[in-house]
Amino acid sequence: MKLNPTTAAKLAGLEPLRERLWLSSPTMHGEEQRWVDEAIRTNWVSTVGENIDEVERLAAERVGAKHAVGLSCGTAALHLATRLAAERLYGQARPHEGTLAGRRAFCSDVTFDASVNPVAYEGGEAVFVDTERDSWNMDPAALERAFALYPDVRLVVVAHLYGTPAKMDKIRAICDAHDALLVEDAAESLGARCRLGEAWVETGAIGDYNAVSFNGNKVITGSAGGLLLTDSKADADRARKWSTQAREAAPWYQHEELGYNYRMSNVVAGVVRGQLPHLDEHVAQKRAIYERYRDAFAGLPVSMNPYDPEACEPNFWLSCLLIDEEAMAPMVRGERDYLYTCEPGKSSPQEILDALASLNCEGRPVWKPMHLQPVYRANAFVTREGSGRGTTNAYIAGGGQDVGADLFRRGLCLPSDNKMTHAQQDLVVECVRRCFGEA
Ligand SMILES: Cc1ncc(COP(=O)(O)O)c(C=O)c1O
Numbered sequence: 001m002k003l004n005p006t007t008a009a010k011l012a013g014l015e016p017l018r019e020r021l022w023l024s025s026p027t028m029h030g031e032e033q034r035w036v037d038e039a040i041r042t043n044w045v046s047t048v049g050e051n052i053d054e055v056e057r058l059a060a061e062r063v064g065a066k067h068a069v070g071l072s073c074g075t076a077a078l079h080l081a082t083r084l085a086a087e088r089l090y091g092q093a094r095p096h097e098g099t100l101a102g103r104r105a106f107c108s109d110v111t112f113d114a115s116v117n118p119v120a121y122e123g124g125e126a127v128f129v130d131t132e133r134d135s136w137n138m139d140p141a142a143l144e145r146a147f148a149l150y151p152d153v154r155l156v157v158v159a160h161l162y163g164t165p166a167k168m169d170k171i172r173a174i175c176d177a178h179d180a181l182l183v184e185d186a187a188e189s190l191g192a193r194c195r196l197g198e199a200w201v202e203t204g205a206i207g208d209y210n211a212v213s214f215n216g217n218k219v220i221t222g223s224a225g226g227l228l229l230t231d232s233k234a235d236a237d238r239a240r241k242w243s244t245q246a247r248e249a250a251p252w253y254q255h256e257e258l259g260y261n262y263r264m265s266n267v268v269a270g271v272v273r274g275q276l277p278h279l280d281e282h283v284a285q286k287r288a289i290y291e292r293y294r295d296a297f298a299g300l301p302v303s304m305n306p307y308d309p310e311a312c313e314p315n316f317w318l319s320c321l322l323i324d325e326e327a328m329a330p331m332v333r334g335e336r337d338y339l340y341t342c343e344p345g346k347s348s349p350q351e352i353l354d355a356l357a358s359l360n361c362e363g364r365p366v367w368k369p370m371h372l373q374p375v376y377r378a379n380a381f382v383t384r385e386g387s388g389r390g391t392t393n394a395y396i397a398g399g400g401q402d403v404g405a406d407l408f409r410r411g412l413c414l415p416s417d418n419k420m421t422h423a424q425q426d427l428v429v430e431c432v433r434r435c436f437g438e439a
Contacts, residue, residue, distance in 0.1 A: 032274030049266030074213025098123025
């Protein structure tokens, strides 16, 4: 890639990596091959088989949920989780009307869109709830505010960004106080734990309906795949039925409900089965990467994605940086492009990402908040101060807090691959350091 001359001058003498350093790539161990081969040898390559059964059993046991349902991806798990919650709240919908038609649901704002799209799949409006600075997750104070503005809402969808648990004790209590169901998106946080009262609980077992993902970039992978987790056997059985086109017990194809082709393949489950024993090892590697970055960045005008060790143990899926306001060089983003300038001692996420890319390292901007996404621009957005839409005034200087927009503006995700060597990580650190050097 072509760097602007000032940034290129800052990096003078640094050699690009010969092999690309990824944000987070799959790490295979060998056992995966055994279970995939077993599926092929025994001809159980479709959506039934021992690998699926084992993954469901082992994952439910690990996370601490009573039941797990193997699905094609985390998005499918979130869709079924959302529909199960919506049916429990509002009853069955006609096939052409989603179960959330005409309803609202409160959703995390700084997350991947797969967390919140199921609300729209089911015909509902996602109301985005602003983010808190100390966990980068849904702000419980903003959630309280959202219930004050929209007291009829009965569904909350919360994600654990980059593997750091949201404040589930508070969020669960707020949901209970408002008689609301909780869908937990633990796609990024498998293996992370948080404290609920005196107990430590794994993410993926705290909501009424929970989802994890085995996408290729996650802490462990099946190449694809996901799980729905719940304590309700009846709901797990319904999700399993919906995931295989909702076939009834009849000799022919008989359908009384809308179904999907969402079931996990036994081959994919073989990869997951081989990965599950390595979850803790991957989390330990990710933690070491996070801590090494944190120590190396001491003295630079940046901080890392934060967490409270008294309240949670992240899985450290991605290590991120937030640039101090005073050290932000001017940067603007359009819908697809960006511009920045260089100033001595200052940098910006896009400059650092360009610099990393020139050294063959993959970073990424912090996930763009949902309330800023064109597809959701008409949806409501609530901060701890109230509605987050239309907060400025042509005549009076105004504008409230928008934490998500600020994290997007000043933050970036660093290469966090668990196979990263110290030498590779040192190059990333040096690159960031140089970006804050003399222009
Ligand atoms: C927060 C979040 N939710 C949901 C998903 C969707 O999972 P999948 O890719 O398995 O559909 C992802 C990532 O892919 C994610 O990061």
